[in-house]
Amino acid sequence: MTIIFLLIGLSLLVALLFLAAFLWAVRSGQYDDAYTPSVRMLFDDEAPAEPATPVRRR
Amino acid sequence: MWPIVLAPVAVPVLLEPTATHLACAHCGDACPAEPLRLAELPFCCAGCRTVYELLATSQLCTYYALGERPGLKIKEVELPGRFDYLASEAVQAHLLSFRSAERARLTLHVPQMHCTSCIWLLEHLPRLHAGVVEARVQFLRKEITITYLLADISLPEVVQLLASVGYEPQITLAELGAQPHRASHTLYYQLGLAAFAFGNVMLLALPDYFSFVEDLQAGFGRFFGYLSLALALPVLLYSARGFFRSAGQGLRQRHINLDFPISLGLASLFSVSTLEVLAGRGPGYFDSFTGLVFFMLIGKWVQQRTYDALRFDRDYTAYFPVAVTRLTPAGEQSISVQELAVGHRIRVRHQEVIPADAVLRRGAGQIDYSFVSGESTPVARAAGDLVYAGGRQLGEALELEVVRGVSQGYLTQLWNNPAFTKDAAGPTLETYANHAGRYFVALTLLLAAGTLAYWGPRDQATMWRAFTSVLVIACPCALSLATPFALGAALRVLGRHKLYLKNAAVIETLARADTLVFDKTGTLTDPTQSAVQYHGRPLLVAEKQLIATAAAQSTHPLSQRLARELATEALPLAACQEYPGQGLHATAASGQALRLGSAAFVGAFASPPAQPADRLSLRASERLPLLSKEVSEPTEFSTQTGTPAALMPATTTGRPACADGPAGAPETSVYVALDGEPAGYFTFRNVYRPALPAVLAALGQRYRLAVLSGDTDAERPRLRALLGPAAELRFGQSPADKLAYIAAERAQGHTVVMIGDGLNDAGALRAANAGIALTDTLTNFSPACDAILEAGELRQLTTFLGFARACLRVVLVTFVLSLCYNAVGLTLAVQGRFTPIASAILMPLSSLSVMIVATLLVRWAARHHHL
Numbered sequence: 001m002t003i004i005f006l007l008i009g010l011s012l013l014v015a016l017l018f019l020a021a022f023l024w025a026v027r028s029g030q031y032d033d034a035y036t037p038s039v040r041m042l043f044d045d046e047a048p049a050e051p052a053t054p055v056r057r058r
Numbered sequence: 059m060w061p062i063v064l065a066p067v068a069v070p071v072l073l074e075p076t077a078t079h080l081a082c083a084h085c086g087d088a089c090p091a092e093p094l095r096l097a098e099l100p101f102c103c104a105g106c107r108t109v110y111e112l113l114a115t116s117q118l119c120t121y122y123a124l125g126e127r128p129g130l131k132i133k134e135v136e137l138p139g140r141f142d143y144l145a146s147e148a149v150q151a152h153l154l155s156f157r158s159a160e161r162a163r164l165t166l167h168v169p170q171m172h173c174t175s176c177i178w179l180l181e182h183l184p185r186l187h188a189g190v191v192e193a194r195v196q197f198l199r200k201e202i203t204i205t206y207l208l209a210d211i212s213l214p215e216v217v218q219l220l221a222s223v224g225y226e227p228q229i230t231l232a233e234l235g236a237q238p239h240r241a242s243h244t245l246y247y248q249l250g251l252a253a254f255a256f257g258n259v260m261l262l263a264l265p266d267y268f269s270f271v272e273d274l275q276a277g278f279g280r281f282f283g284y285l286s287l288a289l290a291l292p293v294l295l296y297s298a299r300g301f302f303r304s305a306g307q308g309l310r311q312r313h314i315n316l317d318f319p320i321s322l323g324l325a326s327l328f329s330v331s332t333l334e335v336l337a338g339r340g341p342g343y344f345d346s347f348t349g350l351v352f353f354m355l356i357g358k359w360v361q362q363r364t365y366d367a368l369r370f371d372r373d374y375t376a377y378f379p380v381a382v383t384r385l386t387p388a389g390e391q392s393i394s395v396q397e398l399a400v401g402h403r404i405r406v407r408h409q410e411v412i413p414a415d416a417v418l419r420r421g422a423g424q425i426d427y428s429f430v431s432g433e434s435t436p437v438a439r440a441a442g443d444l445v446y447a448g449g450r451q452l453g454e455a456l457e458l459e460v461v462r463g464v465s466q467g468y469l470t471q472l473w474n475n476p477a478f479t480k481d482a483a484g485p486t487l488e489t490y491a492n493h494a495g496r497y498f499v500a501l502t503l504l505l506a507a508g509t510l511a512y513w514g515p516r517d518q519a520t521m522w523r524a525f526t527s528v529l530v531i532a533c534p535c536a537l538s539l540a541t542p543f544a545l546g547a548a549l550r551v552l553g554r555h556k557l558y559l560k561n562a563a564v565i566e567t568l569a570r571a572d573t574l575v576f577d578k579t580g581t582l583t584d585p586t587q588s589a590v591q592y593h594g595r596p597l598l599v600a601e602k603q604l605i606a607t608a609a610a611q612s613t614h615p616l617s618q619r620l621a622r623e624l625a626t627e628a629l630p631l632a633a634c635q636e637y638p639g640q641g642l643h644a645t646a647a648s649g650q651a652l653r654l655g656s657a658a659f660v661g662a663f664a665s666p667p668a669q670p671a672d673r674l675s676l677r678a679s680e681r682l683p684l685l686s687k688e689v690s691e692p693t694e695f696s697t698q699t700g701t702p703a704a705l706m707p708a709t710t711t712g713r714p715a716c717a718d719g720p721a722g723a724p725e726t727s728v729y730v731a732l733d734g735e736p737a738g739y740f741t742f743r744n745v746y747r748p749a750l751p752a753v754l755a756a757l758g759q760r761y762r763l764a765v766l767s768g769d770t771d772a773e774r775p776r777l778r779a780l781l782g783p784a785a786e787l788r789f790g791q792s793p794a795d796k797l798a799y800i801a802a803e804r805a806q807g808h809t810v811v812m813i814g815d816g817l818n819d820a821g822a823l824r825a826a827n828a829g830i831a832l833t834d835t836l837t838n839f840s841p842a843c844d845a846i847l848e849a850g851e852l853r854q855l856t857t858f859l860g861f862a863r864a865c866l867r868v869v870l871v872t873f874v875l876s877l878c879y880n881a882v883g884l885t886l887a888v889q890g891r892f893t894p895i896a897s898a899i900l901m902p903l904s905s906l907s908v909m910i911v912a913t914l915l916v917r918w919a920a921r922h923h924h925l
Binding site: 001004005008012015016018019022023026027031032033034035036039040042043044 | 120
């Protein structure tokens with residue numbers, strides 16, 4: 001039954017990895033805006049047909 | 059002279075697009091009879107066409123496919139050098155969040171964004187200009203983060219680019235002080251850590267609860283115990299820190315809040331468990347401990363999620379410009395508003411805000427004080443007059459001499475009042491939860507002492523176990539969850555009906571209010587509507603058409619309203635010229651000449667209404683003491699054209715007796731002369747919001763009502779009829795008077811809710827227990843307040859207040875429920891039978907059931923109130 005020590009240690013390690021992943025996600029700002037990405041992902045990628053149209057400035 | 063009522067009191071605000079009118083391909087508004095065209099598509103104005111052209115060239119027309127009529131009308135007139143101040147190093151140092159040798163990044167607030175198309179277009183800015191590397195939108199906060207190459211584009215050009223497609227960012231004095239706010243991540247970290255510990259400790263505690271793994275427990279119990287201790291320690295030190303800190307703060311202010319019993323419970327739970335583990339007596343209550351912290355943090359999180367895009371803490375700096383054009387002998391110079399000093403000469407152009415109290419030196423002032431007073435009709439000022447900060451100039455550029463510093467102005471010094479500084483000390487709000495918490499502490503300590511006294515002589519071991527169990531149960535976890543979940547759900551219900559609250563505690567204040575104080579102009583009256591009446595000789599159809607067509611040429615609010623009111627077919631005009639600040643002169647194709655504008659402009663008017671304006675009746679300046687001379691008779695005529703000129707209203711109180719109609723405030727008049735002969739005049743009067751009588755009648759049955767107005771008391775009889783005999787009506791109130799009145803009411807022990815709109819109500823909104831700012835468009839400025847209500851929903855005020863009271867009853871019901879759980883726990887505890895298993899079952903059960911019951915009851919209450 002000593003294997004329990006190892007197993008628990010390993011499972012804790014995995015759980016810690018998930019915790020670290022969560023903390024990283026928060027840190028990188030993924031929880032700051034929960035709305036815009038849901039809209040952004042629906043935009044089609046359409047490359048402009050002719051490249052580098054002249055820029056108009058007013 | 060007899061009045062001809064042209065329309066019923068309530069005037070539809072929007073143009074009804076007639077069948078012949080086409081919708082503009084950019085903004086969707088109705089096009090004029092002869093729309094501008096580009097590739098067969100109709101446009102209402104040159105501005106819209108330019109934007110469309112720009113987008114079409116860059117192949118960004120997907121913009122029009124994503125949303126329903128996403129285009130924004132370009133209203134502002136382009137002025138060269140409007141964004142020049144952004145080129146200054148000092149301003150850039152404040153605005154840029156990152157800067158290297160070749161690129162820079164900044165976050166701008168763009169309140170106009172409203173739909174999917176906006177996100178799409180703004181994120182495709184790089185296609186409009188190669189110098190923009192990346193653009194990311196934060197929709198809920200209405201922010202855009204732009205990275206650009208310094209070599210290819212400058213900051214003024216970036217802002218110009220945004221403005222050219224209709225998304226001019228709001229850059230104000232407030233933004234200069236603070237970097238774009240970063241969302242606090244602390245709660246997420248705390249929550250994540252608590253969840254991690256809770257899950258693992260629970261798994262380790264499982265063997266405790268099942269007899270068939272007893273040998274497992276025998277072999278590994280100690281190991282599991284230490285491991286749980288190790289996992290729970292960071293929860294105590296980091297995740298639960300907020301509760302301890304808040305309890306400590308409360309104690310320092312000699313005030314016991316709900317966090318005190320929570321901290322007491324958590325501390326005893328943790329120490330009892332630690333002792334048990336270290337002594338090898340058992341596994342302790344670590345699973346309950348981590349679970350409690352986790353659930354309570356969820357409660358905090360629910361309560362914290364509010365409205366990111368709305369700002370409830372804005373003062374005048376959020377509205378004032380960043381930079382101002384100073385006139386020096388060397389020429390024009392753009393300086394920061396903070397550097398502005400007494401004696402400086404400044405230039406204020408069309409659509410710019412006057413940043414400080416100043417004397418007008420040159421130009422015809424047409425100053426729109428709608429942000430200050432709620433009155434939308436601009437007020438005229440001539441050279442030599444004192445103008446107060448906060449107004450927006452419409453028309454030609456003005457030259458002003460500053461007489462008071464920015465923060466010392468008539469309006470802005472309101473913010474030096476102590477009412478605006480005391481708030482930072484912390485929530486002094488006496489919430490139900492804190493109240494309950496206090497009794498809870500007393501009860502628990504009493505019971506703990508009783509337990510000691512009872513078990514002491516009988517059984518030492520049981521005594522300690524019972525004593526600690528009572529302290530453990532003292533954690534009013536379920537109690538602390540009731541408020542955030544009930545009020546959090548209520549917050550969302552109210553948000554759906556366009557009442558946006560700063561935080562959940564405002565609901566409690568609304569529910570306990572007994573006094574409602576209203577501002578008049580812009581709050582009780584509707585600034586977007588007015589009743590137009592004509593007094594004078596009857597007009598022929600052709601004459602009406604001429605007036606309507608000529609008025610439609612002007613951008614002045616009064617002429618726009620007049621054109622809307624008359625709404626006839628257009629008549630070809632031979633000539634039309636506007637005189638800024640005076641009126642307009644038009645000649646029909648038939649040769650008939652029209653003069654429309656102030657009494658002085660139109661020509662001598664022998665009848666009483668043409669008397670010079672009574673200074674007390676000046677609408678837009680109503681709350682500003684007038685030091686100026688008569689304003690309706692400008693000293694010189696400016697013949698400059700080209701600037702969007704304005705009709706100057708002649709303001710009168712000399713109403714003909716027969717014109718005393720039922721509606722609205724004292725009026726503003728526009729005079730008409732046809733072929734040099736005075737024909738009559740139009741009066742514009744503010745009207746009360748349509749549903750007002752019913753709302754006020756319903757509120758009057760329950761609340762003490764009051765109206766604070768900066769106006770004269772001409773409206774007293776009408777307001778008296780609306781509000782009933784008991785209501786307090788005060789007129790001629792300055793912003794400071796309003797604040798003082800509210801403070802006095804509160805000192806008498808009343809719970810006051812102030813409902814106002816302009817900057818001049820800011821003091822009263824702040825001083826009240828709850829201040830509700832009324833706004834017509836959410837993106838507009840609203841002063842610091844506790845809640846923002848969309849103006850159209852004022853009619854629902856009675857329902858909102860009733861719902862708030864219902865929510866408070868829901869909180870009470872859930873309190874009772876959670877106290878039942880505590881009673882069960884305490885019964886077990888005093889007998890010394892409160893085991894870890896009992897705790898592990900009772901704690902999550904009570905927490906979860908309270909969360910669910912609170913949310914469901916609030917939903918039910920919302921349905922009951924038809925919300």
